[in-house]
Amino acid sequence: MQPLITHTGRAVALRRDDIDTDQIVPAEYCKRVVKSGYEDALFARWREDPAFFLNRPEHSGATVLLAGRNFGIGSSREHAVWALKDGGFVAVVATGFGDIFRRNAMNNGLVPVDQPLEVVQELMREAERDPSFTVTVDLEELQLRAGDRAFGFEVDQRARELLLQGLDTIELTLRRGTLIDAYERRRPSWLPTIPRGSAAGFAAAEGAR
Incomplete structure (x- = not known):
């Protein structure tokens, strides 16, 4: 944008x-x-x-x-x-x-x-x-x-x-992809999870819907 x-x-x-x-x-x-x-x-x-x-x-x-x-x-x-x-x-x-x-x-x-x-x-x-x-x-x-x-x-x-x-909310999220991935790696295994993949991949999939 x-x-x-x-x-x-x-x-x-x-x-x-x-x-x-x-x-x-x-x-x-x-x-x-x-x-x-x-x-x-x-x-x-x-x-x-x-x-x-x-x-x-x-x-x-x-x-x-x-x-x-x-x-x-x-x-x-x-x-x-x-x-x-x-x-x-x-x-x-x-x-x-x-x-x-x-x-x-x-x-x-x-x-x-x-x-x-x-x-x-x-x-x-x-x-x-x-x-x-x-x-x-x-x-x-x-x-x-x-x-x-x-x-x-x-x-x-x-x-x-x-x-x-010139940012939308998806682009703002992508800027924090490294931090999101690091957070997900630290999450206890017994907590709910999202499909495997990086935050960037998840946001790209959402944008393509």
Whole structure:
């Protein structure tokens, strides 16, 4: 995974509140057993409307989604984050997020930027007026910037450090493979065991599933 420190991209407004994970990616797409290839699933039901923002050519390539209140509520499906990522989004700016969605987002390289409603609405107006309107999400400085304006935000610090270094949890585990192997060699033989092999091999097998 590439480090995510600062991202500048075009913003697009989705003026809806209480968007749950089933609206982000309908349940029928969750039967897939892979972590990528969900671009067609993103807001699939809403995209049946030709006027929906993802169907409009001027918004093609937008990477920052501006949404309303309570984004990502509902079930814990991680597919919602995968679909947003596959749809090209790097950050979602909203007023409040579902707790599980927020954790899933940071663990998968999607930055949830929580802002007061008046800030989000101000950015939405500009994005609607000018499809080329860009914002910057600075994960190092924890700032959302638009023009000469800057707004602070907070994220989970451990997840932030991993994104800044370009690491996911599997890669972090692999860095500790030698220590894990040494620990397993010292374990009493009567304790439960995992299949023989190094921590690196185990993590690689998990990643291939």
